Amino acid sequence: MLQVENVTIGYGKTEVVHNISFHVKKGEIITILGANGAGKSTILNTIVGLHQAKEGSIRFQDKEISKARPDQLVQNGMRLVPEGRQIFPQHTVMENILLGAYIEKNAKKIHSRLHSIFERFPRLEERKNQMGGTLSGGEQQMLAIARALMTEPSLLILDEPSLGLAPIIVGEVFALLKQISSSGVTVLLVEQMANSALKISDRAYVLETGRIVLEGRGEEIRNNADIAKAYLGNV
Amino acid sequence: MQEIVTALANGSIYALMALAIGIIYSTTQIINFAHGSVIMIGAMTSYWLLSIFHMNYFTAILLAVLINIILSMVIYKVSVEKLGDLTQNSSWIVTLFGAGIILDNTARILFGTEPKAYPFLFDGHVISIFGTKIMIHEMMMILVAVIIGVLYQIVIQKTNFGRAVRAVSFRPDTARIMGIRSNRIVLMCFAISGAVAAISGALIAPITFASYTMTYSVGIKAFAAALIGGLGNTKGAFIGGISLGLIEGIASMIVPGGLKDAISFLIMIIVIIVLPGGILSAKLFTKGELKTEKI
Numbered sequence: 001m002l003q004v005e006n007v008t009i010g011y012g013k014t015e016v017v018h019n020i021s022f023h024v025k026k027g028e029i030i031t032i033l034g035a036n037g038a039g040k041s042t043i044l045n046t047i048v049g050l051h052q053a054k055e056g057s058i059r060f061q062d063k064e065i066s067k068a069r070p071d072q073l074v075q076n077g078m079r080l081v082p083e084g085r086q087i088f089p090q091h092t093v094m095e096n097i098l099l100g101a102y103i104e105k106n107a108k109k110i111h112s113r114l115h116s117i118f119e120r121f122p123r124l125e126e127r128k129n130q131m132g133g134t135l136s137g138g139e140q141q142m143l144a145i146a147r148a149l150m151t152e153p154s155l156l157i158l159d160e161p162s163l164g165l166a167p168i169i170v171g172e173v174f175a176l177l178k179q180i181s182s183s184g185v186t187v188l189l190v191e192q193m194a195n196s197a198l199k200i201s202d203r204a205y206v207l208e209t210g211r212i213v214l215e216g217r218g219e220e221i222r223n224n225a226d227i228a229k230a231y232l233g234n235v
Numbered sequence: 236m237q238e239i240v241t242a243l244a245n246g247s248i249y250a251l252m253a254l255a256i257g258i259i260y261s262t263t264q265i266i267n268f269a270h271g272s273v274i275m276i277g278a279m280t281s282y283w284l285l286s287i288f289h290m291n292y293f294t295a296i297l298l299a300v301l302i303n304i305i306l307s308m309v310i311y312k313v314s315v316e317k318l319g320d321l322t323q324n325s326s327w328i329v330t331l332f333g334a335g336i337i338l339d340n341t342a343r344i345l346f347g348t349e350p351k352a353y354p355f356l357f358d359g360h361v362i363s364i365f366g367t368k369i370m371i372h373e374m375m376m377i378l379v380a381v382i383i384g385v386l387y388q389i390v391i392q393k394t395n396f397g398r399a400v401r402a403v404s405f406r407p408d409t410a411r412i413m414g415i416r417s418n419r420i421v422l423m424c425f426a427i428s429g430a431v432a433a434i435s436g437a438l439i440a441p442i443t444f445a446s447y448t449m450t451y452s453v454g455i456k457a458f459a460a461a462l463i464g465g466l467g468n469t470k471g472a473f474i475g476g477i478s479l480g481l482i483e484g485i486a487s488m489i490v491p492g493g494l495k496d497a498i499s500f501l502i503m504i505i506v507i508i509v510l511p512g513g514i515l516s517a518k519l520f521t522k523g524e525l526k527t528e529k530i
Contacts, residue, residue, distance in 0.1 A: 050408055074414035086409040088402055095398050102399060103414035151414070 001026045001155060001186050002047070007056030007066075009039070009046050016042050017210045019056070024155070029177065029187040031197045031218065034207035040190040041083050043207075044159050048080040049073050060155070074103055079153035083160050085144040089133025093124055093143060096132045100147030110150070117146045138169035145176065155186045162193040174200050198222040236367040238484050244373035245442065246480020247380030251435040252457030253464055253472035254387065255428040261404040261467040262417075262424045265321055268331040269310055270432060271454015272338035277303045277433030278440040278449055279346050282353050292356060300433040307429025310334050311422055335450065342447040350446035359441075376438050383431060384473055391469070400424065404467070459503045465513020474514050479503070 002024040009017040017039040024030045034040050045051045047058060049070040058066045060078060087096050097117065101110050118125035121142050127135065135143060141161055148156060158177070162170040170193060178200045181187045191197035198204055201218035214221070252274060259267045267273075281299035284290045290298070314330035321327060355372040362369060391397035402410040403420045411417050435457075436449065443453055456479060464475025479499060486498035510516050 048412055050411060069416070070411040071414040071416050074412070080412045082409060082412060086406055088405055088409070090405065091398065091401060098395070099398055099402055099410075099413050099415070102395070147413070 001061060002188065003057075003059040004043075004047070005057045005059075007043075007046070007058060008054045009042050009051065010054050015054070015210070017046075020207075020210070020212050021056075022205050022212060022215070024186060024188050026154075026186055027181070027184070028202045029181050029189065029200055031189045031191055031201040031204040032207055033191055033194050033197070033204055033221075035192065037209075038207045039210040040207060041159055044080060044157055044188075044190055048078060048157065071103060074151060074153075077151070077154035079148040079151060079156050081144045081148050081156070081158040081161060084163060085137075085140045087132040087135070087140050087143050087147070089131060091132055092129050093132055093135070094128040096143055097124070097128075097147050097150060100150035104151060113150055113152065117149060121146050137165050138172065141165060141169070141173055142176075145173075145180075149180070153185060155188065156180065157188045157190075159190050160192060161189070162191060162196065170196055195222065237369065238488060239481075240367070240369050240373055242480045242484025243477065244376040244480070245439070245483065246477040247377045248435050248439045248476070249456050249460040249479045250464075250473040250476025251380050251383060251431055251438075252453075253460035253476050254384065254469055255431040255435070256457055256461040257464075257467050257469045257472045258387075258424050258428045258431070259421075260461070261469065262400060262407075262421050263315070263321055264467075265315070265327050265331075266458070266466070267310075267425075267428065268328065269314070269335035269338065270428070270457060271450040272335040272342075273303060273307060273310070273429055273432040274436040274454055274457065275342060275447060275449040276306060276338055277429075277436030278353070278445045279342050279436075279447065281433065281437040282351055282440065282445040283346065285354060286351070292354075296434065296437050299437060300430045303429035303433035304426045305429075306338075307425040307432070308422055311425040315425075316418060316422075339447055339450050346445075346447060348447070350444035350448070353437075353440035353445040355441045356438075372438075372441060379434065379438060380473075380476075383434070387427075387469060396420075396423070456499070459500060463503055463506050463514060465515045468513060468515055471513050471515040478514065 004023065005021045006019050007017065007021070008015060008019050020043070022032070032040055032043070042051065046053050049065070049068050049072070053066050056066070057064060060073070060076065065073060088099065091099065097114065101113065104110055123139055124143060124146055127139070132140070132143060161173050161177070165173065174196050177187055177189070189197055189201070198218045198221055204216065204218050204221045205212050206214040206221065256267060256270050259265065277299050280302050281295045284295035284298055285292065310331070314334045315321070315327055318324050318326050318330065355370065356375050357371045360371050362371060391400060399410065399415045399420050402413065402415060403417045407417045439453055440449070443449060460475040460479045461472060462475070463478055464471030464473065482502050483495055483499050487495045490498060506514065
């Protein structure tokens, strides 16, 4: 579904990501692990079109997308849930969700998706007229995911969904991702919380200072103590 | 009484001008330094259409609005969009000033240097309310400003476009990953700003005379009103505009006419020093407002 090949990304003259390649197959949950500053967010922002790669090719559903605009990618079924959730704090919960459906002009579709979103997230329906900024961290993460689901993406990309959340909430978020994945959505995840992420992942890549140093099945990487120590810190 | 109505009428137009600056500032964080010139072009083109082509008021202003919309979109395309990321590039200061100077010089060649008497709406007809003589034109100034202000707030708060404008002003990149084309939204904001500028220019021209120097004589007040109300705060624009109008009105009663503008700008400087975020940033008005967000 997504092929990243020999991609190099930089800001100005500084190269941040060096010649990386990885792929995501339809229906998989893939995790990219790495510490702070390894280049994880840079890779995701480049995939969704916020940033341009210096070299290499990115293909999504067999189409070259390295020059595509974010709105075109949203239209084609790719959605990013950004780092730190980035909900709109001064829009109501309802408005946040509707913004997620900005490109969808069909009122019927919006209505039916809204219905299934509120079925999945009853808390959001209770709070639909509250300002986004008044939600708790966990609720904001749910809102960020709900907002992304409003265009029924085929590939959902999440940038550190566990960031700043209490462990019990992290568990809920990953359970939700598993559930979304089983409903047919392919999931690409970037995480520092190696353990929880690897539990639900089919495959994982380990990123260190802009290079992929390891790849394998989720279980393999989770059970490998050396890797844990070397790249992931204490897990 | 008469003076107060005049002050309120002028203030309403300053408010419209400040609103137009705020519309652009809120989505781009840049100040459109060409805005004074855009107001002037609105006044001059409508004057031209009125006096040379003998159009009626409504058609002339409508055409001036259209011309200004196109002009503002061109200004955005040429002097702003090409610069890329505006947070890392302050060339817009020069390109927008440059665009303004080009417009001023063009206007000077096209329309001449002589200030023109711009006709009042309803031929300057005066009505008497409770013994006070009020020009219908002044009442129209207030009415039009209020209608535009209310319409703008409705659009911003209730429509899809408005939600997107607020999203782009708050988090442009996040707005983009929602599928919103931020550049399109900003282009629309420039267009709206140009339209509002044409209306405000045409309504104030009968009072100030229509001339290419309106860029500075009138345009500068737009910036003053915007700053007093708080840059980018579109409700504050109205507070700023009306305050500026009242300050001017009061100042012209107690000091010689030549000092009127000096007093207004002195007060603007004081407001900016005391309340850098504009009048609406005073504690009195921010009670209970959401200031921080949770991470």
